Amino acid sequence: MRSFDASIPPEPLAQGAHGARRSPRIWAVAGGKGGVGKSVVATNLAVALAAPGARCLLVDADFGGANAHTLLGVSRPKRTLSHFLRGEAKSLEEVACATCAPGVRLVSGAFALLEIANLNHAQKSRFLRHVQRLEADHVVLDLGAGSSFNVLDAFLLARRRIAVVSPEPTAVENVYHFLNAAFFRWLRGVARQAPVRAVLEEVLAEARRQPLVPRELIALAAQRDTRVGRLLQERARSFAPLLIVNQADRPEHHCIGPEIAAAYREHLGGRLEHLGTLARDECVLESVRRQRPALQIFPAGAFATDLRAAIDRLHGGTTPDPDAPYASPRACEAARAMARHGLGGTPGPAQQHPAPTPATPIDRVRALQLPPLDTAHPGAYLRRCRELLGIPLPQLLEQTCIRGLERIEGERFHELPPEPYVRGQVLQYARALGIAEAEMLAESYLERYRRAALSA
Ligand SMILES: Nc1ncnc2c1ncn2[C@@H]1O[C@H](COP(=O)(O)OP(=O)(O)OP(=O)(O)O)[C@@H](O)[C@H]1O
Ligand SMILES: [Mg+2]
Structure with a gap:
């Protein structure tokens, strides 16, 4: 008889002891591909979250490629993440600085040391622990490109996990690989338990000749052992990332979000909420040139309007029901076909990045x-x-x-x-x-x- 903990275990680093102090709501912005607009979205998101009088802190966690300071008009931050990681600052809070946006402070990753691009386990754990202790209502993590464990763990630490994608095929591919990798790392929390691992191994051994998508894998695990299946299903459901399609400049780009969401559901079996599609907007280019967030200097621009609408949907709880049919049956069918025919194969550590x-x-x-x-x-x-x-x-x-x-x-x-x-x-x-x-x-x-x- 197998015995195991049927509750979802806490994330290794997700829950710190904060005493009576309220811990911040953590948001993470990632996406797999470079240049899709993660930092632009993260900085403007921080501005939007700070607007109703809340305290917001943007943490530039793009180790080795930090540029949020430039987007927030901080030319030379005096203290940065490097000081914290080298142990010269006792807390992350100590290295936060003011920015051009009211209510938004920044922990800058500027002038990072080379070794900071590759945090070791102890550095990463300390960093993630301190993120949870920041004195703010909202903490936004601007993450780097790729699916390294540093990026994935910071993404999974957040309560609101936003993946940004642009309409290019390579970006769509990368965001899918990123979500796949993050999903498996998230599942690891329960898959490491011996009884769960045993069931998964049995299912995988049997399915050797017939590759399975994760949803099928979980369903087969459930057939074998209902408790294991329920555990995996709950875990898969709780992953629930959010998607933003950025730099859309053609009507058909509005189909990308629902298509990815449908493919995600078919393939991974959980839900991904398409938060919104943001316009490709000259105002953004100008705002980057002026080193001010677009939301601040072009609040009526297309990008700012779309981003506010996306955040409102989230706050107002009006994100679409992930199980509801999509408005465009063609897009939905196309996405189903995409999931059926090739967005990945049998899961396993070696197959998380089918590059x-x-x-x-x-x-x-x-x-x-x-x-x-x-x-x-x-x-x-x-x-x-x-x-x-x-x-x-x-x-x-x-x-x-x-x-x-x-x-x-x-x-x-x-x-x-x-x-x-x-x-x-x-x-x-x-x-x-x-x-x-x-x-x-x-x-x-x-x-x-x-x-x-x-x-x-
Ligand atoms: N909605 C938009 N409209 C127009 N241009 C945009 C938009 N979003 C981003 N850009 C342009 O794309 C550039 C790259 O954006 P950003 O630095 O946010 O990408 P990133 O995903 O964070 O890249 P990296 O992976 O290198 O950190 C911006 O400097 C801006 O010029
Ligand atoms: Mg960036």
Whole structure:
């Protein structure tokens, strides 16, 4: 008989002892990809949260790439995170400074030492502990790009976890990988318990030949052991990240948020709330040039208006019901297809970042064996190359974590996910085979995909 703690255990670092003092509400802004607007969103979010008279503290936790001080008009912060991490300041509170925005203070990461880009475990724990003790109503963490454990742990510490994505396919891919990695790290809190681990191992061993999405994995675990299943389901539900699509400048960009949310639900089984879509706005560029937050100097601009609406939805509890059908059934169906056919594979530490396989010397040798590129029939070309190299589909599936490779090969366009994902998958597939002209192949594939969509 298995025995285990059925309650959700506290996060290792999430709950400090604060005595009678109220701990701040912690927000984290991340997103996987660089340059999507995480810092712009984080600084303006801090301004918005401070507006009703609340005390807000922005912590620039982009170790090694800090720039929030510039966005908040602080040219040379006297004390920074470096002082705290070197032990020259006893608390994070000591290194906070005033900014150009009323009610917003800043813990700057400026002039970070090289080693600060790679915090060790003790530094990270101390940093996260102190974040929870900051004297503020709201603490906003501006996190760096990527899915390192430092970023993930700071993201998971927050009560409000915001992932920012821009409409580029690479950003969509990265935010998905980021959320996937964060989700698994979050699940780890219960998956480390021996009975849970045992059930997961059994399910994974059985599903060896048939990769599972995490939602399926949890459902199978529940079939085996209801208590384990319930624990995993509760944990998955409590992750609940928020999504902001930033820099939208075309009407179709408004579909990206609901599509990612639907794919997330299908794939991870939890809920992701699409908080809002923010316009790409000249005011933001100007505000960065002037080193003042857009919300402060262009409060009526499109970006400021969209961001305030997003925050209002959250405060007013008007975020959409994650289980309600989306307004656009096409977008919803497309997102479902995306989740069904290839947004990742069997979960496991080694598969959290199914990044495109880089060109290795082996790839280059392989490429010599390949026939000349055929852009007229890219799907058939991929199949021919794979067969020539003697790689069975299941092996490639294991390598790329792309489900539905045969649909790509067969150019079964109507069964494929939306365009940005198709591009990523074809690229990944081609690179896994060592096809040097992977980009060109992906472009010709997309051309045919679009033509098929038009004629459908
Ligand atoms: N909504 C927007 N409209 C127009 N430009 C924007 C918008 N959001 C961001 N930008 C532009 O993108 C630039 C990069 O934004 P930001 O520094 O916030 O990205 P980031 O995700 O924090 O990048 P990093 O990963 O390097 O920290 C800004 O300096 C600004 O010029
Ligand atoms: Mg940034």
